[in-house]
Amino acid sequence: MKIIVCVKQVPDSAAKVVVENGKVSWGDAPLVINPWDEYAVEAALQQKEALGGTVTAITIGGEGSKEALKHALAMGADDAIMISDPALANLDTQGTAQVLAAAIKKAGGVEAAFFGRQAIDADSGLVPAQAARLLGWPALTLAAVIKVDGGSVRVERGVEEGRQIVTAKLPAVFSLVKDFGEPRYPSFMGIRKASRAVIPTWTLADLGIPSPATVIAWPEIMNPPSREIKCELITGSSPAGIAEVLADKILAEKVL
């Protein structure tokens, strides 16, 4: 099965992210592959191991974003493609989906496009379904289990009520959740391979599409209001005594 995994480079989830002088800063925290995309790479490699085929990682961004591709290569992806163009500096999710859909088409013969469920920076979680819509492929989002059988696939999707079991024909778009196990650590050989990999860059001209229109604007970005909280420590001579006071305090908040 020919699989494309779409990945993104984001500030580490442990980063303290703040707005300074109107700009987002994550201090000296590292940029890493989006954790959800790392699960998607793991899921893609598991499919490849079960079925054969290839896994190609793809990203949109500047030179720094290449690290996400190298991480996917070090984990075991076969190759990687970088989409980079000055016209792509300010994409909204619709624009991102247009570019990725065009790249998935250009790659040719793709049977499955894998995405993490969302990126932990913008937290939108829209791009997989939007790319599917543009490609005209089934959107199999929030997939927790994927079973491919010939040209068909059976997916268990995580929804509020439990799991929905869906079958569809390939090609399809998948967004992945955490249920495929911890992402594998890159091997020494994998890291060496990744560091030597030649990663082609595709521009909008290569994709043959015009610059996507950006319809969402971001007039302001802010730190959340700080919580002026002084923690009241409840003490007492016995657990029952502490619990009694704590329960009264919580009830007095009149939110229960």
Place this chain on the structure above:
Amino acid sequence: MNTFVYIDQFKGTALPASWEAIGVGKTLGTVKAMIFGSGVEALASTAFEYGADEVLLADDPALADYRAEAYAATLSASATSAAPDLILFPTTTRGREQAAMVAIDLKTGVMVDVTALENVDGKITVTRPIYAGKLLIKETCSAKPLIITLRGRAFPKPAQQPGKTGTLTRVAAAAGDFPTKVEGYTTGEGGVSLTDAGVIVSGGRGVSNNPTLTPPAGLDEKQAEIWRAQQGFILVKELASVLNAAVGASRAAVDAGYVPYPHQVGQTGKVVSPDVYIACGISGAIQHLAGMRTSKVIVAINKDAEAPIFKLARYGVVGDLFQILPALTEAFKKKLGK
């Protein structure tokens, strides 16, 4: 402003954030609630009572199960003919997906998981959390219709007006050969859903540290740890049950195998905003705090007085959760008459 509101339902029960969306729509003008499914006409009466002026009902066996493509085609067809100014969705799994797909069909954008909305002379600006709530961003959209998904519990649920009715308009389910087939469902554990919960009781790594327990013979070290944690989570669940609360967990507890992933609160789990959040044995990693920091009242029970969770907590107990939790459960049982 002429607003469509997508009512997200599963087997005839609407997710509560749908009604909150009707409330937001009513503050902006008229509301047409869109209800898709099979045998779901009863929901129309409820939508009227929550304030909908009109219901667009696609009640068709072909829509019995949620299928992304079939629902989006029906929704986009209605929106194309009626040309609303705004389409509101609850930020549920289905709501988010429909918003994403319909925005492509209608060549517009999506403002997702919005927690505040202002309308100045018909120009809408929204605020939404990014980086799991570490930052807030304002957004506008230059295309029409506006498509917005609203975070559950961020907006008040409108008062239900018993007996209020409105115009029921039937719309056709989009015809077509849609590419997916629903084979069935496996149900979750039931209980209260985290994102809708008014109260959440959460457990972390500390829940596995009860020194007074002796695991059954024959377990290896890891199995014994999980067994201990499961005993600890029984205490968490008992308190949750008395408070009609959902059960949450830290990433550390989920990764260690103590509880399944759907319980995870935080940056790679669910972002929640209950009235009361009781954190038991959770130290408060930044990824966890990001996922629950907007809770109204945070209570922390932890044996480590230096744990970062106390910085967000309104009330704290530095102590042994294995003693405090059962006592707290008993105290609430008595006070709530249960």
